[in-house]
Amino acid sequence: MSTIVxxxxxxxAPEKTFLERFLLxxxxxxxxxxxxxxxxxxxxxxxxxxxxxxxxxxxxxLRVDESTCIACYLCEKICPDKCIHLEGERGYTKGxxxxxxxxxxxxxxxxxxxxxxxxxxxxDSIYHSNEYEAAVYNRVDAVHDLQILDSGHNIIHYEx
Amino acid sequence: xxETKEFELNMGPQHPSTHGVLRLVxxxxxxxxxxxxxxxGYLHRGTEKxxxxxxxxxxxxxxxxxxYLAAPYNNLxxxxxxxxxxxxxxxxxxxxxxxxxxxxxxIASHLxxxxxxxxxxxxxxxxxxxTREREVILDFFxxxxxxxxxxxxxxxxxxxxxxxxxxxxxxxxxCSTFPARxxxxxxxxxxxxxWIERTVGVGVISGEDAIALGLSGPMLRGSGVDHDLRKxxxxxGYETVDFDVPVYPDCDSYSRYLVxxxxxxxxxxxxxxxxxxxxxxxxxxxxxxxxxIAEGVEAYHVVESPRGELGYYLIGGGKDIPYKCKIRAPSxxxxxxxxxxxxxxxxxxxxxxxxxxxxxxxxxxx
Numbered sequence: 001m002s003t004i005v006x007x008x009x010x011x012x013a014p015e016k017t018f019l020e021r022f023l024l025x026x027x028x029x030x031x032x033x034x035x036x037x038x039x040x041x042x043x044x045x046x047x048x049x050x051x052x053x054x055x056x057x058x059x060x061x062l063r064v065d066e067s068t069c070i071a072c073y074l075c076e077k078i079c080p081d082k083c084i085h086l087e088g089e090r091g092y093t094k095g096x097x098x099x100x101x102x103x104x105x106x107x108x109x110x111x112x113x114x115x116x117x118x119x120x121x122x123x124d125s126i127y128h129s130n131e132y133e134a135a136v137y138n139r140v141d142a143v144h145d146l147q148i149l150d151s152g153h154n155i156i157h158y159e160x
Numbered sequence: 161x162x163e164t165k166e167f168e169l170n171m172g173p174q175h176p177s178t179h180g181v182l183r184l185v186x187x188x189x190x191x192x193x194x195x196x197x198x199x200x201g202y203l204h205r206g207t208e209k210x211x212x213x214x215x216x217x218x219x220x221x222x223x224x225x226x227x228y229l230a231a232p233y234n235n236l237x238x239x240x241x242x243x244x245x246x247x248x249x250x251x252x253x254x255x256x257x258x259x260x261x262x263x264x265x266x267i268a269s270h271l272x273x274x275x276x277x278x279x280x281x282x283x284x285x286x287x288x289x290x291t292r293e294r295e296v297i298l299d300f301f302x303x304x305x306x307x308x309x310x311x312x313x314x315x316x317x318x319x320x321x322x323x324x325x326x327x328x329x330x331x332x333x334x335c336s337t338f339p340a341r342x343x344x345x346x347x348x349x350x351x352x353x354x355w356i357e358r359t360v361g362v363g364v365i366s367g368e369d370a371i372a373l374g375l376s377g378p379m380l381r382g383s384g385v386d387h388d389l390r391k392x393x394x395x396x397g398y399e400t401v402d403f404d405v406p407v408y409p410d411c412d413s414y415s416r417y418l419v420x421x422x423x424x425x426x427x428x429x430x431x432x433x434x435x436x437x438x439x440x441x442x443x444x445x446x447x448x449x450x451x452x453i454a455e456g457v458e459a460y461h462v463v464e465s466p467r468g469e470l471g472y473y474l475i476g477g478g479k480d481i482p483y484k485c486k487i488r489a490p491s492x493x494x495x496x497x498x499x500x501x502x503x504x505x506x507x508x509x510x511x512x513x514x515x516x517x518x519x520x521x522x523x524x525x526x
Binding site: 013014016025026027029030033034043054055057058059078079080112113114115116119128 | 222299303347353360
């Protein structure tokens with residue numbers, strides 16, 4: 001069971017002697033530590049000029065492989081945000097039979113990037129790419145159609 | 161005699177040191193705080209109601225968004241509640257992998273707390289140093305769980321995917337160097353006279369009051385109450401690892417700082433033990449693909465999140481969606497203490513008090 005050790009306010013801050021107070025010992029110790037850091041290599045990455053690569057497991061912008069999609073609607077069903085919309089048709093296209101997607105929209109402005117659609121897809125058609133630069137000027141641009149999903153969206157790279 | 165009267169000052173909702181969108185109405189006498197009214201709800205997204213319209217798997221990403229600084233802990237609370245509800249077994253490997261991940265998230269959360277709390281008080285170096293170490297932990301999350309902040313890491317029965325190759329070794333290497341970093345933070349802060357002036361004796365709340373207000377986590381242990389759910393109600397394999405619960409009896413911000421610093425060291429120990437105990441085997445678990453819970457079956461599960469007691473109360477709805485999902489958020493309950501802790505202090509100390517509670521507004525408003 002929980003026990004109360006003490007409820008009287010006291011101080012657990014370290015006690016200092018007069019000399020320590022007068023000579024600012026704790027301040028000098030801290031300054032020495034920060035001074036040592038000045039000569040160590042920097043850890044910051046100058047972002048727009050240099051980019052760090054992300055791990056292959058990272059869940060970035062969604063992509064769809066048009067040729068393998070069988071329009072089973074599982075991703076649309078599992079999506080917690082309902083940001084995936086697709087319509088399928090039965091027929092023969094691109095040398096294969098069965099169902100294929102006629103239109104496919106993903107609203108990345110609403111996407112949670114949770115990876116549930118990737119997990120349920122039976123043919124691994126929908127997947128998270130490693131692309132993380134998804135900023136757009138208009139909300140409409142965040143909605144990707146089948147062509148963008150298949151070939152990847154245009155990223156405007158920073159230039160000096 | 162000059163006539164003075166009570167003065168009302170609005171702090172927030174867009175104040176940088178309220179750590180989110182929290183509004184405080186301060187009743188002042190000069191610069192002394194007489195009373196504090198807390199106004200919240202600016203970040204309310206209706207997570208609990210949303211959970212009633214999605215199935216048990218779809219709800220996991222929503223729990224990330226409540227306490228976003230320690231998202232794996234929210235996943236753990238929800239997922240273990242679902243496992244309790246359905247009686248699903250977790251594989252041994254998943255159990256210890258989860259323990260290592262949530263303890264890493266506790267370190268990350270405490271690091272960010274230290275960074276922002278110290279920045280509020282005026283120690284700018286801490287922000288850069290703490291985020292440097294936190295970055296390493298977030299890289300671990302990126303590799304193992306797929307995302308840095310909103311991980312959606314767990315699913316009922318286990319983890320989504322197995323840990324990548326070399327992950328365990330990288331984490332163990334981090335764990336061996338991390339205690340030295342904590343020592344560096346303490347060199348800067350522990351004896352620093354500005355830090356002591358700003359935290360000792362500020363935000364005092366006695367152990368009895370803390371229990372009466374329903375506080376939990378470091379808020380309680382900084383007031384001398386030895387209460388940790390990992391020891392009191394062990395869950396997720398915590399009974400098999402060896403760690404200490406730091407308790408400091410001084411009831412002020414400084415003692416809560418000491419509690420959190422010590423907790424980071426203890427979490428490192430837990431991560432090392434959990435990874436050493438983790439066996440080979442399947443990690444994905446045995447829960448069915450469509451979870452259906454009978455109507456009226458209920459479960460309440462509590463975990464010790466970095467902020468305190470995090471509880472998930474679930475009621476089955478007959479179909480694949482829960483009838484009710486109540487979240488007992490630690491930040492929400494801890495926020496009650498802001499009034500009693502600020503009374504009699506200066507305006508500048510309100511910033512310290514908000515920082516020492518370690519609130520996440522996503523967790524308060526849900």
